[in-house]
Amino acid sequence: MADGAVMLLQAAADSTRAYGEFPVIGARAFVWITAEVHLMFAAFVLGVPMFAVVTEAIGIFGGDERYDRLSKEFTRLLLVAYSATAIWGATLVFGLSTLYPRFWAYLTAIFAPSMWVYAGLFFVESFTLYLYYYGWDRWKKGRAKLGHWTLGILLNVWGTVVMFIANSWLTYMMSPPRDITPTTDPTTIKLWHAIANATWMPINVHRVVANVVFGGAIVGAYASYRFLAARTDEERAHYDWMGYVGNFIAMSALIVLPFAGYWLGREIYQYDQSMGITMMGGFMSWLWVIQAFLIAVLFLTGNYYLWIGMGRIPGAERFRPYTKWLLIILVLGAIVWGTPHTMIADSKELAAMGGSHHPLLGALGVMSAKNTAVNLMILTTFLSFLLYRRANTRPVVPWAGTGTMIQGAMFAIAAGIVLFYGIRGYFVEAIVRIGFSVYQVLAVLACIVCVTVIDILMARGAQSLGAIRWGKMPARSQYALFILAVTFTWLMGLMGFARSGIRQYWHVWQVMQDTSKYAATPALGYASKMISLCVLIFLCLVAFVFWLGGLAEKSTFVAPGAGDEGGGRGDRHVGH
Amino acid sequence: MWVTNLKIVGVVLGTLALYTLIANEIPQVQSEVPQTLTLGTNVTPEQLVAAGEKVFNGIGGCTTCHGLGTRAPNLLTDETGTGPIGVRCGKREPGKSCKQYLFESLDNPTAYVVPGYQPIMPVMTKQLSPEQVWAVIAFLESQGGTVDVTASDIPSTTSTASSTGGGGGGGGGGLAGGSTDPKAIIQAAGCLACHKLEGQGQVIAPDLTHVGSRRTADSIRKKILDPTSSIAKGYEKLAGIMPKTFGAMMNAAQLEALVQYLAAHK
Amino acid sequence: MNWRRYADHPFWQAAALLVAAYVVIVYVVPLFPGSALVPKSVVLQYMATVLVGVLIYVSDNEERWIRFREPIHAALVEPRLRPVRAGLLVAVPALVGLVAYGQVRTTVAAPPNLRSIHPAPPSEITFRGKTITLTGLDNPLRQHPESSAAYAADGKRIYYQNCLPCHGDHLDGQGHYAPGFNPIPANFQDNGTIAQLTESFVFWRVAKGGPGLPREGTPWNSAMPRWEDFLTEREIWSVILFLYDQTGWKPRTWETAGEAGKRKGDD
Structure with a gap:
């Protein structure tokens, strides 16, 4: 009892210096930039190993050498990216402890043991990475190769655990367990109690998936750069293929991401209703219109890349006429998905609408419509993939006709279920409507899984209509990959702002108040400038990392045959 | 090759610029820290003006229209030769003093609209607390006129749920709402968490029941303002535990009341 | 059949699509029963989406992309289209100037504001x-x-x-x-x-x-x-x-932990 009081007073006596100040840009901007860039690099060094392990596995079990080389090329980039992550992380820690000493003391008082574990795992992870990369050529065959692959898996395990630990700190700031009050002595809080807070697991899952997306997108951007810089057709073909793989992985994981985000949002609402309303309906509501815009860009660009890609596949002409219908669905979906519920209007328009809800279009601004739109967009994107996949083959199994019909019926049923619940959502109470989105999601996922299974079975021994002409891509498709990577990165920054901003003027939600001069949460305009700045810093550094990668070793591309007769005078009719 | 590089840089910068532009095009809403403006009964005009200026430029959002533009009259600078608002406010409506006129403009903006302007001003008394409203009036009066707003203009408010959180506060408040009752100050400052006084409180720090016999009033005052200045015998290990912030938390009247109260405990 | 040549051409298709979308959003939507005019910000947003869609349509196929660019190229270089070119060179900067003027012009209208209909309640x-x-x-x-x-x-x-x-x-x-x-x-x-x-x-x-x-x-x-x-x-x-x-509406209910668990079980 007396001890506790002494502690409290000690804390009060120490509180004389709660905040430091950083010259020119200010304390908040400094922590914002270092945290965001650190996070982007962290996502890179977590996403790329996942990518590397998956491609290595494809190489081992599928017997395609290209995948193994691709995997190694990326692990090489990891080495540099890894130290960049550590540098930015260290800067962040110094920033926090010098600029927010009171808050940092509070956090360390609770989480100290987990921070030591974090540092320890960081060591282990580094050594695993070195073994993984430098052992690549040593353990190339048979069992050794499997062992090497296991190292890759271990690398991912360490990385994921490290991320989970860091997530626990920031989710604690968002959703400290309810029994913790401003007067709770931080040293009395049980570590696991603080770690296992309401939003920890949803954030973990969301970030793992998002890292895969991010890894794929960065790989795509890298490949597109090498494609544009390529001098020979063979090189172009290799990087065209790599870009396709990166894009494929990014888009596939992207399809899962909204569901993880939905779970997180739900937990936030459950944890604190007013936090949830601040996020979706309060001062942040417009953030979601911007997010909708970015996601529409992702869907449209991703599909665009696939459709252009059909130009290099013999047999794709059959499906050409359908793409414009897919495009129409996507554009309509983007329109619905982006329709704001509360519209920006001047006084005359407000009077005509009778409020800031449009009497007709306002119906498109609610959850039912948006869920329906995004589910249909996901289905459409999946259909694009399917057409792409099937473009240069003709199935020969006797039930091919029936199979295609079943697949078609599945799409129709899934779309029907999505539309049915979307429309029905307008006529039921909210709690039921929230349940509907689960049915919509399940219908879409079930359709994707079943159709894929049928498609794999049907593709057995399929007759080829000619090899894909890798490398025969117009340059604008590669710029599309760049837009994808930039948009993913920016979206990550925006979601980071959303997650951090809903705490508003609290360091730790309703436990520790931010009393610095930066306590007010900035408006979206300022945030967007910060995000753009962070993305720019990150991309510049990544470009540097890529350039270093090219400096250390020639690309993994090996020209087939003995000589590279194309030499420097590559056929340049593609592009520019 | 440099053409390609430039193109890539262009695509990247263009995408970033587009997103930034869109986010800046929409109306900007900043989430402010809720602040309760506590102005005591002995608030000075200077304090009111300073608080009002903050509201005017900040949370009140006045400058959106009353800046240098054509949406609303300029308040801080000359308007059609009539001088800034403090000069002209008493002459706008016959029979209304400057104070009455300004309050009406904030409470019922459409009652009198300056010719040539549209009735677009929101009712500010719904957005701001009475303290904030009167602080703004004091600030506007100070622009070329004399400030005659006093604490008696501010209606006493029952605390409502909308005013959450302490968040610093302004003005010369002090502990326990500025009360000079020593018992209330001791209660609010939490002295009894360590000290014992008349049988109440903890025994971590010296018992204050007979502190007046050990220390003079001056010594007590010095000890509160700078706790490390002198340490009672036997308590050397606990030096530095007593917060140094009490001096900043009390106003002079409170400090004096507390010192005299303790000094009387012989 | 001159019009058919235009109807088949991607450039004119694109132009027609944009015009049609504008007409639908600005003039047709308000005609629906119970509807009202669409705010300018939303019109802009919709038109931008349609524009992106149209650009994707004309460029997702090499052949169509080349045909799409033909009229633009012709307007810029062909001698016989000199008047068109001159007209464009005047019209485009004028349009940009007009938009810029509209953006910076001061008006007496109150600035558009976001008003949240259902703000977060206190706890x-x-x-x-x-x-x-x-x-x-x-x-x-x-x-x-x-x-x-x-x-x-x-x-x-x-x-x-x-x-x-x-x-x-x-x-x-x-x-x-x-x-x-x-x-x-x-x-x-x-x-x-x-x-x-x-x-x-x-x-x-x-x-x-x-x-x-x-x-x-x-x-x-x-x-x-x-x-x-x-x-x-x-x-x-x-x-x-x-x-x-x-x-006849039912109030939104609080989701209790028990209920959530039950629903997860149902899925």
Whole structure:
């Protein structure tokens, strides 16, 4: 009892210096930039190993050498990216402890043991990475190769655990367990109690998936750069293929991401209703219109890349006429998905609408419509993939006709279920409507899984209509990959702002108040400038990392045959 | 090759610029820290003006229209030769003093609209607390006129749920709402968490029941303002535990009341 | 058949699509029953989306992309199109100038503002000096289902004595005072008002009215009075009961941990 009081007073006596100040840009901007860039690099060094392990596995079990080389090329980039992550992380820690000493003391008082574990795992992870990369050529065959692959898996395990630990700190700031009050002595809080807070697991899952997306997108951007810089057709073909793989992985994981985000949002609402309303309906509501815009860009660009890609596949002409219908669905979906519920209007328009809800279009601004739109967009994107996949083959199994019909019926049923619940959502109470989105999601996922299974079975021994002409891509498709990577990165920054901003003027939600001069949460305009700045810093550094990668070793591309007769005078009719 | 590089840089910068532009095009809403403006009964005009200026430029959002533009009259600078608002406010409506006129403009903006302007001003008394409203009036009066707003203009408010959180506060408040009752100050400052006084409180720090016999009033005052200045015998290990912030938390009247109260405990 | 040549050409298709989209959004949408004009910000957003879609359409196929660029190329270099070129060189900068002028021109109109219709409620309020926790709160009158008809009748009387002038006979926000207000009174029949809200939220709005709205609910604050000054707690709850009873909406319910678990089990 007396001890506790002494502690409290000690804390009060120490509180004389709660905040430091950083010259020119200010304390908040400094922590914002270092945290965001650190996070982007962290996502890179977590996403790329996942990518590397998956491609290595494809190489081992599928017997395609290209995948193994691709995997190694990326692990090489990891080495540099890894130290960049550590540098930015260290800067962040110094920033926090010098600029927010009171808050940092509070956090360390609770989480100290987990921070030591974090540092320890960081060591282990580094050594695993070195073994993984430098052992690549040593353990190339048979069992050794499997062992090497296991190292890759271990690398991912360490990385994921490290991320989970860091997530626990920031989710604690968002959703400290309810029994913790401003007067709770931080040293009395049980570590696991603080770690296992309401939003920890949803954030973990969301970030793992998002890292895969991010890894794929960065790989795509890298490949597109090498494609544009390529001098020979063979090189172009290799990087065209790599870009396709990166894009494929990014888009596939992207399809899962909204569901993880939905779970997180739900937990936030459950944890604190007013936090949830601040996020979706309060001062942040417009953030979601911007997010909708970015996601529409992702869907449209991703599909665009696939459709252009059909130009290099013999047999794709059959499906050409359908793409414009897919495009129409996507554009309509983007329109619905982006329709704001509360519209920006001047006084005359407000009077005509009778409020800031449009009497007709306002119906498109609610959850039912948006869920329906995004589910249909996901289905459409999946259909694009399917057409792409099937473009240069003709199935020969006797039930091919029936199979295609079943697949078609599945799409129709899934779309029907999505539309049915979307429309029905307008006529039921909210709690039921929230349940509907689960049915919509399940219908879409079930359709994707079943159709894929049928498609794999049907593709057995399929007759080829000619090899894909890798490398025969117009340059604008590669710029599309760049837009994808930039948009993913920016979206990550925006979601980071959303997650951090809903705490508003609290360091730790309703436990520790931010009393610095930066306590007010900035408006979206300022945030967007910060995000753009962070993305720019990150991309510049990544470009540097890529350039270093090219400096250390020639690309993994090996020209087939003995000589590279194309030499420097590559056929340049593609592009520019 | 440099053409390609430039193109890539262009695509990247263009995408970033587009997103930034869109986010800046929409109306900007900043989430402010809720602040309760506590102005005591002995608030000075200077304090009111300073608080009002903050509201005017900040949370009140006045400058959106009353800046240098054509949406609303300029308040801080000359308007059609009539001088800034403090000069002209008493002459706008016959029979209304400057104070009455300004309050009406904030409470019922459409009652009198300056010719040539549209009735677009929101009712500010719904957005701001009475303290904030009167602080703004004091600030506007100070622009070329004399400030005659006093604490008696501010209606006493029952605390409502909308005013959450302490968040610093302004003005010369002090502990326990500025009360000079020593018992209330001791209660609010939490002295009894360590000290014992008349049988109440903890025994971590010296018992204050007979502190007046050990220390003079001056010594007590010095000890509160700078706790490390002198340490009672036997308590050397606990030096530095007593917060140094009490001096900043009390106003002079409170400090004096507390010192005299303790000094009387012989 | 000259027009067919144009109809098949991607460039003119694109142009026609954009014009058609503009006509539909600006002129056709307001014609629907119960509709209204579309705000400029939304028109811009829709047109930008359509433009991106059109650009994707013309460029996702090499052949179409080449044909699409033909007229643009021709307008820029062909000698016979000199007048067109000159016209474009004047028209495009003029258009850009006009847009820029429209952006920077000062007007007397109030700047567009975002007003949040359903701002975040506080977790607790003080009702006549008594603290009421809103989180997890349900209508206490629902604990006595046997007398709910009596409560609703009570609520009906109170509604007609107090709320009718603004919220109207049909609970649709069309009372005879309604046209004078900005924002207009809430329409309880609409599925976007009480159907979306918990009863505790409705209680907060009724008790604290327009003056109790947080900053997101400004600048056009609702004219709703603070009913805690006129009605008792029980009277407000009975009006709320009446509103749901009469419109047939069900209040949004709090999701309890048990319920969530059950639903996860069902999936």
